[in-house]
Amino acid sequence: MNTVDVVIIGGGASGYFCACELLLNDPNLKVEIWEKSNKTLGKVRVSGGGRCNVTHDIRESRTLLKKYPRGGKYLKEKLNQFGVDDTEKWFLAQGIPLKTEGDNRMFPITNSSETIAACFENTFKKLGGTLRIKTSIETAEFDQNQWKLQTTDQDWVQARFLVMAIGGLNENKSQWLQKITPTAVTPLVPSIFTLNIDDPVLHSLAGVAVAKGRIKYEGIKSDYEGPVLITHWGLSGPAVLTSSAWHAVDLFERNYEINVQVGWIVDKNEDAVRAQLQEYLELHKNKNIRNAVAFGLPKRLWDWILDRSEISPEKECIALRKEERNRLIENLMRSKFEVSGRTTYKEEFVTAGGIKLDELDSDGAFKGNSQLFAIGEMLDLDGVTGGFNFQAAWSTAFVCAKKIRSMG
Numbered sequence: 001m002n003t004v005d006v007v008i009i010g011g012g013a014s015g016y017f018c019a020c021e022l023l024l025n026d027p028n029l030k031v032e033i034w035e036k037s038n039k040t041l042g043k044v045r046v047s048g049g050g051r052c053n054v055t056h057d058i059r060e061s062r063t064l065l066k067k068y069p070r071g072g073k074y075l076k077e078k079l080n081q082f083g084v085d086d087t088e089k090w091f092l093a094q095g096i097p098l099k100t101e102g103d104n105r106m107f108p109i110t111n112s113s114e115t116i117a118a119c120f121e122n123t124f125k126k127l128g129g130t131l132r133i134k135t136s137i138e139t140a141e142f143d144q145n146q147w148k149l150q151t152t153d154q155d156w157v158q159a160r161f162l163v164m165a166i167g168g169l170n171e172n173k174s175q176w177l178q179k180i181t182p183t184a185v186t187p188l189v190p191s192i193f194t195l196n197i198d199d200p201v202l203h204s205l206a207g208v209a210v211a212k213g214r215i216k217y218e219g220i221k222s223d224y225e226g227p228v229l230i231t232h233w234g235l236s237g238p239a240v241l242t243s244s245a246w247h248a249v250d251l252f253e254r255n256y257e258i259n260v261q262v263g264w265i266v267d268k269n270e271d272a273v274r275a276q277l278q279e280y281l282e283l284h285k286n287k288n289i290r291n292a293v294a295f296g297l298p299k300r301l302w303d304w305i306l307d308r309s310e311i312s313p314e315k316e317c318i319a320l321r322k323e324e325r326n327r328l329i330e331n332l333m334r335s336k337f338e339v340s341g342r343t344t345y346k347e348e349f350v351t352a353g354g355i356k357l358d359e360l361d362s363d364g365a366f367k368g369n370s371q372l373f374a375i376g377e378m379l380d381l382d383g384v385t386g387g388f389n390f391q392a393a394w395s396t397a398f399v400c401a402k403k404i405r406s407m408g
């Protein structure tokens, strides 16, 4: 039987990072990656729209942890051992400088996810790692402190450590996992998505965006500020995506049918908006209201808000009645929409839910078996969009590799 030190199941972000980290520190280790499909690092390659948003430039872990709707507590000590600074240094040491963009997302300066994928593949290969594609575990037995693993090709491999890195779980993967260990899994639901709103008039505004809007779901304690974008199927933009991650389970349970309120102005309270509007209308008293676009809103959005507020666009500003002003303020601050579904956000999405974190010790090993680890997205740990999910993959993989090395 072929004997190795570590078998890693899953040739994705966390699996490759763990393998490279093991081999960079000890090139004598025998490490194998078993990848079920015929290609590795598929998600890394498509990530961040092909640019790979490697991490997010928040260096302080308390602030960073606020970006994880699930699993933040578990991630805390991993980030203390391998945080954003370490990620930046790690990639730099492999010859890949990262750059930070205006919104704090970090990318390789090449702007290409291929740089990251090639780095992992080349490093792993150069350091003598073995990759088996179209391979998974058929059977797994743990006996006398060794794993005896049968591949799907009926090959047998003995390994001291087994690392599970199979990515976002689904029902099939969860069932498959039971072959290796009886594992409790929290409910699995999609996270990071946009909202479908069945309103052709709204769709006609596709492309209109506000830099700072507000998203609130009726009946759920929620309040998210950030850019909001109107699409030809509903609403998107960072405020929507962030809210979808934090309420992935709430929205799933409601079958994505819920009322959402959008605030197109967020910096002011209602009294301040009222006062500013009044002043503005007086200043432009003889203009038609449609030509007196207020609050720096996009013109198309203003026209639509007037229409929703049942205000004739030709009306002079001075002639606006109190009820019309009230309706205008209501729509500026709380436009209501019926959400009728969700659409996957193509640039990044993850599974919320996964292996229950209390099954694992602080290094990511199963409490029942210190030679079995789980890392990456298969855990009940996920972040909002912006590089946080890769950071969780790097941090959990790093701590796992460190633990394996410490166990000799």
Ligand SMILES: Cc1cc2nc3c(=O)[nH]c(=O)nc-3n(C[C@H](O)[C@H](O)[C@H](O)COP(=O)(O)OP(=O)(O)OC[C@H]3O[C@@H](n4cnc5c(N)ncnc54)[C@H](O)[C@@H]3O)c2cc1C
Binding pocket: 009, 010, 011, 012, 013, 014, 015, 034, 035, 036, 037, 039, 040, 041, 042, 043, 044, 046, 047, 048, 049, 052, 053, 054, 055, 135, 136, 137, 165, 166, 167, 168, 173, 176, 346, 347, 348, 349, 350, 375, 376, 377, 378, 386, 387, 388, 389, 390, 391, 393
């Ligand atoms: C389109 C898209 C874009 C994204 N962009 C970003 C981004 O820019 N920034 C960010 O932070 N996050 C991003 N993410 C999320 C990020 O890709 C994941 O969180 C991350 O890849 C998780 O790493 P992982 O190693 O846990 O899983 P994965 O990278 O999914 O790797 C798991 C691997 O295991 C393999 N596998 C599965 N089952 C088995 C099995 N039974 N046996 C053997 N192998 C198996 C899979 O084929 C896969 O190769 C994006 C996700 C998507 C879908």
